[in-house]
Amino acid sequence: MQDTVELPVSVPGLRAFRSTTRKLHAGIKEHYAVGRRERGNSEWWTRGKVWRGGPGSILVKEPGDVHRDIAHDGPTTFTGIVLPESDVLRVHDEGKVIAVPHLEAGDERAAPFHRLHDAVCAGADRLSLEVALAEAIATFGRLGTANSERTRPVRRAMEYLRQRLAEPISLDDLATYAVLDKFHLCRAFRAQIGMPPHAYLTHLRIQRARELLAQGVRASELAPRVGLYDQSQLTRHFRRIVGVTPARYGNTRPRPSLAT
Numbered sequence: 001m002q003d004t005v006e007l008p009v010s011v012p013g014l015r016a017f018r019s020t021t022r023k024l025h026a027g028i029k030e031h032y033a034v035g036r037r038e039r040g041n042s043e044w045w046t047r048g049k050v051w052r053g054g055p056g057s058i059l060v061k062e063p064g065d066v067h068r069d070i071a072h073d074g075p076t077t078f079t080g081i082v083l084p085e086s087d088v089l090r091v092h093d094e095g096k097v098i099a100v101p102h103l104e105a106g107d108e109r110a111a112p113f114h115r116l117h118d119a120v121c122a123g124a125d126r127l128s129l130e131v132a133l134a135e136a137i138a139t140f141g142r143l144g145t146a147n148s149e150r151t152r153p154v155r156r157a158m159e160y161l162r163q164r165l166a167e168p169i170s171l172d173d174l175a176t177y178a179v180l181d182k183f184h185l186c187r188a189f190r191a192q193i194g195m196p197p198h199a200y201l202t203h204l205r206i207q208r209a210r211e212l213l214a215q216g217v218r219a220s221e222l223a224p225r226v227g228l229y230d231q232s233q234l235t236r237h238f239r240r241i242v243g244v245t246p247a248r249y250g251n252t253r254p255r256p257s258l259a260t
Contacts (some may be wrong), residue, residue, distance in 0.1 A: 010126040011133060013084035020077040024069035027241065028203045032088040033080055034136065035059040036117045040076030044069045047101055047150075048192050056105030058113045060143060064158060065101070066194040066203075079117055083137060091141035100143050112139040153180035154192050161197065165204045166227040171197070201227075206241045209234065210249065219246035 007016040018038070041054040045068045053059070059078075061067070063085075103110040116136040119129050150158075157178040161169065174197060175182040190196050195203075205226040212222055223234040238246045 007079070007120055008123065009120055009129065010124075011129050013087070014129070014133060015082040016080065016120045018077065018079045020075055022072060022075050024072065026068040027066075028200070028207060029061045029065040029067060030063055030207055031061070032063065032083040032085055032140065033061045034083065034113050034116065034140070035061065035078050035080045036113070038077040038079055041073040042069065042076050043071045045194060048194070051102045053102060054105065058103040058107070058110040060101050060103070060113075060140065064162070066200070068194060079121065081116060081120060083133070083140065087133075087137050088140060091138055109139065109143070112136045150192050151188060153178040153185060154188050157185060157189055157197060158193070158200070161201045161204060165201060165208060166225060168227070169201065202237055203241060206238055209238060209246060210242065213246060213250040217250075219250050222246060 003021075004017055004019040007018060009016050020039075035058070037053055037055055037057050037059070039055055041052070043050060043052045045051070046065060050070065100109070103113070112132070112135040116129075116132040119132040124132070157174055160174055160177045171182045171186075175185050178185050180188070186196060189200070193200055205228060208226045209222045212225060213219065217225070219234075220231060223229065223231050226234070228234045228237070235245055238244075238249070242249060244252075
C-alpha cells in the first residue's frame, strides 16, 4: 500500500509530495531531493551501510544513489521535495557526492531543510519559498564538501556507465576508464554502490526508458535507444524493476517519485 499526494508549490521547477507506505522500496534515485520522515521508523541501506531514522530525520538524495529499504516499523509517512537540478548544480559540482545522506532529528545541519519543508507544508508565498529553497540548496552543496565514501575509481566507473548506457560496455573498458584492475573494481563497486556494475547499468537503462516513455517514445522503439538487445529483454527488466510492462507504463505515464 502506498498513498501519494502532490503538494502545491509556487516556485517553477520545484515539486513536493507526501507519501504513506508500508511497502519496501529498492532502486536508483533519479533526482536531487530532500525527504523528511513525518511518522514511523525505518531501516534502509545506501552508500555501503545500513541507516536508521525516525520522525524528524532528513534524507538527502542525488541522482544515481542506490536505496534499498530493509524494514518499516508500521506505516511510514514522509514528505519529499524534488529540487530544481539546474539550481543544485550551480552550487554542487557534478561528480561530487553528498557525504551525509542522512541527518538525524535535531541535527543543526538539517535546519535549512526543515525550513524548506515547513514552507512547503504551510503553502508559503513564492518569495518566502524561494528564500527557503535557496538556503536549502546552499546547504545541499556544503554537504558535498566532505570526503565521499565513494572512491575515485568507483565514481569514474559510475560516470562511464551513465555516459555510455546505450552502448555495448565491457568490463575491461570500464576498468580502464576507472584506472583500477577489474577484480578490485568489481569488489569496490559492489561494496560502495550496493550492486555490481552490470546491475547498476541495467537500472540506469530502465530509468532512461522511463524518461523516454514519459516523452512519448513508443515502447517498441526503446530497446536500441537504451542499450538493450531486444523488446523481450527490455520488457523483462522493466517489469522486474518498475513492476509493469513498458507499454502499460507508457500509457499511464506516472510522474517520478522520490521513493522509486
